[in-house]
Amino acid sequence: MLRALADCNNFYASCERALNPALEGVPIVVLSNNDGCVVARSAEAKALGVPMGAPFFQVRRLCEAHGVHVASSNFALYGDFSERVMEALASHARDIEIYSVDEAFMGFPAMPDADALALGRRIREDVRARTGITVSIGMAPTQLLCKLANELAKGDRSAGGVRVMPSDPAARLEILRGVPAGDLWGVGPGMGARLRAHGLVTAADLAEAEPGRLRSFLGVVGERLGLEARGVACHVLREDQGPRKSILSSRSFGRAVTDRAELGEALAHHAAHAAAKLREDGLVAATLVAFARTNKHRPDLPQLRPDAAVRLDPPTDDASRLAAAAADALGRLWEPGYEWKKAGVCLHELSPAGRSQPSLPGLGPEASEARRRLMAAMDKVNAELGRDALRLASTGIERAWKGRSERRTDLSTTDPGKLPTAKAVDPRVRRTRIRFHE
DNA sequence: TCTGGGGTCCTAGGACCC
DNA sequence: TCTGGGGTCCTAGGACCC
Numbered sequence: 244m245l246r247a248l249a250d251c252n253n254f255y256a257s258c259e260r261a262l263n264p265a266l267e268g269v270p271i272v273v274l275s276n277n278d279g280c281v282v283a284r285s286a287e288a289k290a291l292g293v294p295m296g297a298p299f300f301q302v303r304r305l306c307e308a309h310g311v312h313v314a315s316s317n318f319a320l321y322g323d324f325s326e327r328v329m330e331a332l333a334s335h336a337r338d339i340e341i342y343s344v345d346e347a348f349m350g351f352p353a354m355p356d357a358d359a360l361a362l363g364r365r366i367r368e369d370v371r372a373r374t375g376i377t378v379s380i381g382m383a384p385t386q387l388l389c390k391l392a393n394e395l396a397k398g399d400r401s402a403g404g405v406r407v408m409p410s411d412p413a414a415r416l417e418i419l420r421g422v423p424a425g426d427l428w429g430v431g432p433g434m435g436a437r438l439r440a441h442g443l444v445t446a447a448d449l450a451e452a453e454p455g456r457l458r459s460f461l462g463v464v465g466e467r468l469g470l471e472a473r474g475v476a477c478h479v480l481r482e483d484q485g486p487r488k489s490i491l492s493s494r495s496f497g498r499a500v501t502d503r504a505e506l507g508e509a510l511a512h513h514a515a516h517a518a519a520k521l522r523e524d525g526l527v528a529a530t531l532v533a534f535a536r537t538n539k540h541r542p543d544l545p546q547l548r549p550d551a552a553v554r555l556d557p558p559t560d561d562a563s564r565l566a567a568a569a570a571d572a573l574g575r576l577w578e579p580g581y582e583w584k585k586a587g588v589c590l591h592e593l594s595p596a597g598r599s600q601p602s603l604p605g606l607g608p609e610a611s612e613a614r615r616r617l618m619a620a621m622d623k624v625n626a627e628l629g630r631d632a633l634r635l636a637s638t639g640i641e642r643a644w645k646g647r648s649e650r651r652t653d654l655s656t657t658d659p660g661k662l663p664t665a666k667a668v669d670p671r672v673r674r675t676r677i678r679f680h681e
Numbered sequence: 682t683c684t685g686g687g688g689t690c691c692t693a694g695g696a697c698c699c
Numbered sequence: 700t701c702t703g704g705g706g707t708c709c710t711a712g713g714a715c716c717c
Binding site for chain 2: 274275276277278279280282296297298299300301303316462463464487488489490491492493494495498538539540585587589
Binding site: 282342343344345346428429430431432433434464 | 713714715716717
């Protein structure tokens with residue numbers, strides 16, 4: 244089987260530009276939540292030396308000096324473009340696994356290298372024609388090698404955006420000799436250090452190592468890494484991602500929070516937000532974990548990272564119950580005298596919401612049904628008027644703890660009327676949950 | 682002054698069982 | 700003095716991804 248990885252170039256920046264053609268040729272930077280860090284850069288911004296992940300305040304002057312267009316991230320917009328790209332890719336592939344908002348693995352029957360290259364180029368041109376987004380494509384027998392081929396395609400202008408790993412193992416090994424093992428997909432700082440300690444420096448060293456030896460000091464993760472590097476596929480292309488296993492809602496505060504009531508409002512907000520995600524996916528949660536964090540960038544201040552878990556019996560998707568659980572957790576994690584910088588709620592032990600849910604504690608069947616209808620009404624109002632248009636009072640009125648997002652594109656997709664809608668007709672695309680990260 | 686958010690998978694260790 | 704062994708399940712935490 245031949246595999247391919249299609250990866251959108253500078254995805255968030257490309258979306259901003261696709262929506263606003265005046266940005267053609269202009270360097271673009273997209274910021275994370277709270278306008279905190281650089282999470283995407285156009286080619287022009289990269290050329291100016293704006294580093295990925297840099298705190299914005301460190302590169303603000305550089306951006307101002309060169310007329311860089313700076314945008315707050317707009318995930319509704321990127322999700323919309325993502326669906327169009329995935330739809331275009333799916334029309335070419337027998338199997339597709341949407342890996343992230345801007346990447347998908349595809350599966351094809353085995354074919355000669357030259358045919359693979361031609362196929363990759365056709366797909367790339369088609370995606371560009373249909374969406375205005377440019378993708379790079381790497382093709383190989385395993386996903387690890389696809390990832391590598393994709394990076395090589397991005398780094399080589401003469402490749403035309405598509406790179407095929409030779410099907411001849413000896414030729415592949417030659418390429419792997421020029422790649423540091425630490426650069427491979429799945430090798431982070433920890434694993435990289437252990438590989439070096441065992442004398443495995445290049446990707447070729449990894450591919451040639453005995454799988455049993457890799458297993459002895461890197462576990463099954465390392466063993467699979469070595470096999471994938473030598474062309475043995477360990478990763479199955481998974482079309483359907485299955486139900487998710489946890490839901491997290493968290494955010495840094497716009498400023499330090501020292502007030503118990505304010506921290507409580509934030510936790511209630513995250514509980515309600517996570518509850519909305521549960522209902523969107525038709526799930527209920529059996530455990531809620533609330534947490535708070537002090538500012539890790541301020542070692543001069545006292546540090547604390549408390550969390551507290553609450554059992555939900557029966558499991559629920561009700562915003563009020565989850566907010567009450569978060570309030571319960573707050574009572575156990577609260578410590579006075581700290582400056583809180585971030586808080587959130589994580590839901591675990593998710594299961595499908597049954598058609599006949601049990602009555603809520605302390606409520607009869609009729610009252611429980613009324614609560615369910617209330618949640619449905621809340622979801623409907625917020626779908627039409629924007630998130631948080633209707634919300635729990637416990638999430639606060641002033642909400643002074645909220646962060647900022649001042650550079651949002653004018654064509655905000657929080658107003659659904661302003662954005663054209665993508666019509667995903669391929670059921671494989673519609674079934675897939677888009678994970679937002681680039 | 683200002684430093685992201687949301688996931689998955691694996692491992693180690695303890696509790697418990699027979 | 701000697702005082703099993705093997706299995707499962709659960710949880711916390713680490714590593715890694717984008």
